[in-house]
Amino acid sequence: MIAAKHAQAIKSVPGAKLVAALSSDAAKAADFAARFGGTPYTDLDAFLADPALQVVNVCVPSGDHARYGVPAALAGKHVMVEKPIEVSLEAADRLIAASRQAGVKLAVISQRRFEPDVQKLKKALDDGLFGQLLSADVFIKWWRTQEYYDSADWRGTYKLDGGGALMNQGVHYVDVVQWLVGPVKSVRAITRTAAHKIEVEDLALALLTFENGAVGLLEASTLHYPGLPERLEITGQNGTAVLEAGKFKVWEFKTPGEKVQTDGGPGDSGAKNPGDISSQGHAYQIADMVATLREGRDPAITGEDGRKPLQIIQAIYQSARENREIFLD
Template sequence: MEKPYVRFGIIGAGTIADFHAEAIRSVPDARLAAVCDTDAERAAAFARKHGIECHTDLADFLARAPIDAVTVATPTGLHGAVAIPAARAGKHVLCEKPLDVTAEKSQAIIDACKEAGVLLVPVFQYRFGGGAIRLKRAIEAGRFGRLLHLSGRIKWWRSQDYYDSGAWRGTWALDGGGCLMNQSIHTIDLMLHFGGRPEQVFGYTATRTHTGIEVEDCACAVLRFASGAMGVIESSTACAPGFPARIEVSGERGTAALEGDALTEWRFADTDAGDEAILAGIGEKKLGSGASDPKAINVEGHRLQIADMTRAILAGGQPAIDGAEAKIPVELICGIYTSMQTGRPYIFAR
């Protein structure tokens, strides 16, 4: 008798779809079964490459494809339009970041999945990196004491050709924003993962170097967490040649920093039995970086997250990341945009 497995279908056959296909294939209890894309030529090419079913109509795909779960890999502004029907069709949903372009649209996806009784898993693969896991455990163990400052620096670079390569890129309707929403959301999610609930944010945004886009390529924001900790976010897709994203967490008893998925600082007032092994691995990277090229990431983070989702589906449990968490970084980023427009801090509801 064959061991049970989860059958995945991918919606959207763009750049990130190949990463998902490879990641799904690398999980023993997962199978890639089908793809759906409104571009018939692109869908057919992807299906041939991966030896899977091809669909161009979403309703047909959800009704007929042999799938248990979908990967949503469309432009952000279309996430709800495909994730909500998928949930209503009884399919578990793995959704690329960000969940949608606004907090309200993100909530609609969360509600649809809850009502349908299916899992919603947002793609935040950097939470599965070894450095992020160790840093979160240290916070939970109280090694930092009271958290004081969290900073996120995402000084990346994207060419003009990157924005010109797709009509949806750099638009409010389909990209949801610029360097903050598209590129920096992973770092912002980790800051919230470490720092907890945000209280208010004030920010500036600008388009400094790229042409023909509606959204920002530079941004800076200050943030206050409900705990009293303070934060700073620097974000850009205009900083040549592009540098690994960096997060630094400081408390009254210690400081740690991540560059990409690698710990680069680990200093505490009190030592711990595991510190020597952690310090021996300082700088070790496993997940890749999209600092200069969005294709320069590897599939390891996606593999870890898909393996976690597959386990949850087969065991009837919960995934490591609750779908409702995906709304918070979207609201924070939209709060920065609102702050820029009003000249006032955006205050989160209690």
């Protein structure tokens, strides 16, 4: 599913072209290439030897990201890896180290950062519009059926999914909130598996304390039928902004400033169905990779950036297991 989103995004970006596709299933590789273009491969070494291939987009289960990303980097290919960067910090660090060793670029997908209203919010925060930050709350109250988890043997497993609602669905906004507000100092959390037959959580609740003194509530779930648009609420001494599915719903400040549209209609959300997420966000990030290679700079979201939300999520899981506050390094 996510590989098709990448292919659609690549097709829409000037300067990008899909030249090869790899799958262990020959029929799937051939079908994908027939739909989106490129040469189909079933052998990783042959795939990486393709001289037309510059960037490898890793769209396999999360726990296999390093398995494919490390050899791609060591073969001299730039790498774009889906979220989360990996399911453990050790595996993430191996992927980061391989890209450094090979001198290639490593980008981690977090397409929510590129949404226009999220970019406006980032600028407002950087410009000091909010004043002292007080709170930052994130709610990802999504819905996934049991059939969703049963559709692939890796879904809902610690080994390859890394976790549940927080690691798979919530990771985007864990990344966004720490990028907007700043580093997380500590977490206190509980998790539950309440509505699905899976080994990982379908509900996670956490209290975040940020290094700048702000606090936040984080809720991620896949049990809220029928699935509610994700919501981000940030309050400072001067006012409040609320994003719902990436669109402003509230923008209120004590002093007059820039006006923003707060009735822009529904945003892009996978709250009800993962297939509802558009490829536009991926297109923004693929365009950034094209610019990265042309300009000789780092991608907007590096491997080190992608490690940060993983560290926060791992701390939340540790807090839930040990029933105590966990301080991040």
